[in-house]
Amino acid sequence: MPEAVLSVSRQALVELRGVKKTFSTSRGELIACENINMTIEKGRSFGLVGESGSGKSTVMRVLQLLLPATEGQIWMNGVNVSGLPPRKLKSYRRNVQFVAQDPFGSLFPHFSVGKNIAEPLKIHKVGGKAEQLERTLDLMESVGLAPDLYSKFPHELSGGQQQRVAIARALALSPQLLVLDEAVASLDVSIQAQILNLLQEMKTRMGLTYAFVSHNLAAVRLLCEDIAVMYLGRIVEAGPSSEIFKNPSHPYTKALFQAIPAFIGDEVKPLPTTPIARRDRPSAINRPSGCAFHTRCPLATDVCKSVAPEWTELTPGHHVACHHADEAQRHL
Amino acid sequence: MTPLLQIKDLSIQFRTDEATVNAINGVNLTVPAGGAVAIVGESGSGKSTVMMAAPRLLPGNAVVHGEIWFDGRDLMTLNEKQMRSLRGREIGVIFQNPTAYLNPTKTIGQQIVEPLLYHHIASAKRAKEEAIDLLDQVGIGDPRGRFDMYPFEFSGGMLQRVMIAMALIASPKLLIADEPTTALDVTVQAEILMLLKKLQRERGMALVFVTHDLAVAAQLCDEVYVMYGGMVMEHLPVPQLVRASKHPYLRGLIQSIPPLDGPVEPLPYIPGNPISTTRPLPAGCIFAERCAAKMSVCEKRPPLIDFDQQHQVACWLAEKGGIA
Numbered sequence: 292m293p294e295a296v297l298s299v300s301r302q303a304l305v306e307l308r309g310v311k312k313t314f315s316t317s318r319g320e321l322i323a324c325e326n327i328n329m330t331i332e333k334g335r336s337f338g339l340v341g342e343s344g345s346g347k348s349t350v351m352r353v354l355q356l357l358l359p360a361t362e363g364q365i366w367m368n369g370v371n372v373s374g375l376p377p378r379k380l381k382s383y384r385r386n387v388q389f390v391a392q393d394p395f396g397s398l399f400p401h402f403s404v405g406k407n408i409a410e411p412l413k414i415h416k417v418g419g420k421a422e423q424l425e426r427t428l429d430l431m432e433s434v435g436l437a438p439d440l441y442s443k444f445p446h447e448l449s450g451g452q453q454q455r456v457a458i459a460r461a462l463a464l465s466p467q468l469l470v471l472d473e474a475v476a477s478l479d480v481s482i483q484a485q486i487l488n489l490l491q492e493m494k495t496r497m498g499l500t501y502a503f504v505s506h507n508l509a510a511v512r513l514l515c516e517d518i519a520v521m522y523l524g525r526i527v528e529a530g531p532s533s534e535i536f537k538n539p540s541h542p543y544t545k546a547l548f549q550a551i552p553a554f555i556g557d558e559v560k561p562l563p564t565t566p567i568a569r570r571d572r573p574s575a576i577n578r579p580s581g582c583a584f585h586t587r588c589p590l591a592t593d594v595c596k597s598v599a600p601e602w603t604e605l606t607p608g609h610h611v612a613c614h615h616a617d618e619a620q621r622h623l
Numbered sequence: 624m625t626p627l628l629q630i631k632d633l634s635i636q637f638r639t640d641e642a643t644v645n646a647i648n649g650v651n652l653t654v655p656a657g658g659a660v661a662i663v664g665e666s667g668s669g670k671s672t673v674m675m676a677a678p679r680l681l682p683g684n685a686v687v688h689g690e691i692w693f694d695g696r697d698l699m700t701l702n703e704k705q706m707r708s709l710r711g712r713e714i715g716v717i718f719q720n721p722t723a724y725l726n727p728t729k730t731i732g733q734q735i736v737e738p739l740l741y742h743h744i745a746s747a748k749r750a751k752e753e754a755i756d757l758l759d760q761v762g763i764g765d766p767r768g769r770f771d772m773y774p775f776e777f778s779g780g781m782l783q784r785v786m787i788a789m790a791l792i793a794s795p796k797l798l799i800a801d802e803p804t805t806a807l808d809v810t811v812q813a814e815i816l817m818l819l820k821k822l823q824r825e826r827g828m829a830l831v832f833v834t835h836d837l838a839v840a841a842q843l844c845d846e847v848y849v850m851y852g853g854m855v856m857e858h859l860p861v862p863q864l865v866r867a868s869k870h871p872y873l874r875g876l877i878q879s880i881p882p883l884d885g886p887v888e889p890l891p892y893i894p895g896n897p898i899s900t901t902r903p904l905p906a907g908c909i910f911a912e913r914c915a916a917k918m919s920v921c922e923k924r925p926p927l928i929d930f931d932q933q934h935q936v937a938c939w940l941a942e943k944g945g946i947a
Contacts, residue, residue: 452896487890488889491889509883513890550809554841
């Protein structure tokens with residue numbers, strides 16, 4: 292689809308406004324995420340990247356209303372769904388479906404492939420038995436599963452096939468948004484490429500919107516038009532992925548890029564020379580003052596230790612929260 | 624360079640009640656002293672099995688045939704006592720999941736000094752000093768204080784550093800690292816890789832790095848063995864990995880890595896699923912059913928053909944000069 296068409300019809304599907312989620316632990320309050328503002332637009336895919344513990348999965352759980360937000364609102368299609376009572380959420384859940392990282396763990400082991408895929412149809416009472424069967428076979432075809440796998444059990448399938456079943460099940464209710472939490476991370480390289488292609492192709496074919504959580508920036512690049520980078524519970528850089536890949540402006544985003552093992556042309560990318568993981572990584576319970584990244588940042592100055600950086604717009608849609616974004620662009 | 628580890632015609636089967644798994648089907652590989660060798664493959668390719676056979680750490684139902692020469696001895700002929708004097712002293716091993724290999728009820732200090740005490744290499748007092756020194760080298764801040772802490776007080780990346788310290792404390796000639804960075808964040812992975820590379824060079828130690836990630840293998844190692852279905856498909860030096868690899872399986876793997884630059888477009892991929900080693904293997908090339916370049920000659924299984932010095936390919940195409 293040409294870019295112009297998309298930009299004309301750009302419309303928010305899901306919006307997070309000022310979302311904060313805290314957990315109380317024996318060691319004090321843990322702020323899993325805060326100040327989360329993001330818009331997932333219809334037909335565009337949104338990638339959320341960051342290290343483990345950055346809060347990206349929490350954000351996705353809050354978005355799916357699987358966890359109540361401590362503060363803030365979740366809007367879908369212009370409705371504030373975070374205020375709805377649980378019994379009114381069924382239609383929201385129908386519209387937002389989920390594919391997890393571990394395909395085997397997310398399927399019912401004692402259900403056949405067909406039964407696994409048809410389960411959402413039963414729960415939401417969609418059609419009669421014959422229609423459900425027909426829908427299940429259609430879904431299997433659209434994710435590239437042969438019909439003779441219908442009565443097999445998850446343990447009889449390969450990892451890639453299991454993930455296809457999980458995707459088919461997530462699509463059963465024709466959701467508008469598919470949340471993919473590290474959905475290709477546990478797959479072998481050759482299978483990962485198959486699933487990434489399938490997701491990409493289905494997105495165009497069915498007009499789906501994805502919220503894709505991953506630590507694999509290359510996979511995000513393939514699938515998502517928009518990206519947000521999270522560090523210790525906050526978004527530190529966000530914008531169109533073409534822009535962020537061309538011009539990463541937060542030292543943390545830069546560090547993530549440098550750390551990815553990859554081939555560039557015929558050569559392997561050398562190991563980074565300025566490591567940022569360093570000895571001690573701060574935790575969400577003891578969040579550093581000022582900019583939370585200053586303990587690991589090669590560009591940190593005194594101002595970073597005391598003042599939290601403002602959110603600035605570099606180019607249309609490309610935002611960064613860093614005191615030294617200019618320097619990061621030029622030097623790192 | 625003289626070979627430190629030489630595996631010859633290794634085959635390993637696992638006998639279970641239901642089936643026999645042909646995990647390794649005739650593998651030859653050589654690790655030069657002081658060299659860094661990567662074993663790359665997808666799950667079920669036998670990459671871990673082949674390396675766990677060297678320190679003889681396979682489960683009891685494994686049937687192993689072949690020779691494993693390490694520093695002038697065939698490890699297959701040693702008894703358990705002789706093997707135990709080798710493990711931890713001459714061969715160090717680190718694994719993917721450090722929490723599963725560390726004792727949660729002992730401090731990390733107690734566990735790091737164990738190889739030195741077990742092999743009577745040092746007194747308890749000296750062992751502690753060496754451990755603290757090594758903890759510092761692997762990048763653990765406040766090593767003296769951390770020495771008395773328990774595994775649960777460390778993050779995953781820190782525990783992997785502890786594992787590295789434990790594997791290295793007796794100065795082994797060979798370090799086997801089995802996916803040590805797979806469970807870690809990319810930023811932490813990069814640091815562990817840099818650390819391993821530095822320690823390997825400084826100590827002149829041989830390193831075998833088992834991984835599913837070709838780029839990681841290329842960042843760290845000098846040569847790569849690519850495995851599929853319990854066999855070596857291709858062996859070549861790292862600088863030639865992308866430029867000169869010949870086997871359609873390896874070519875396919877390289878192409879299916881999502882790139883970080885260039886146009887965003889569908890990835891070329893290898894169709895089908897990895898071969899299952901629980902079923903009898905086909906008589907011909909084991910990759911043929913997924914191979915786009917399949918020919919009639921592929922009904923016969925190709926041997927590992929010398930394509931160049933240091934470069935062997937198990938594909939009939941290599942005989943004709945490789946695929947275009």
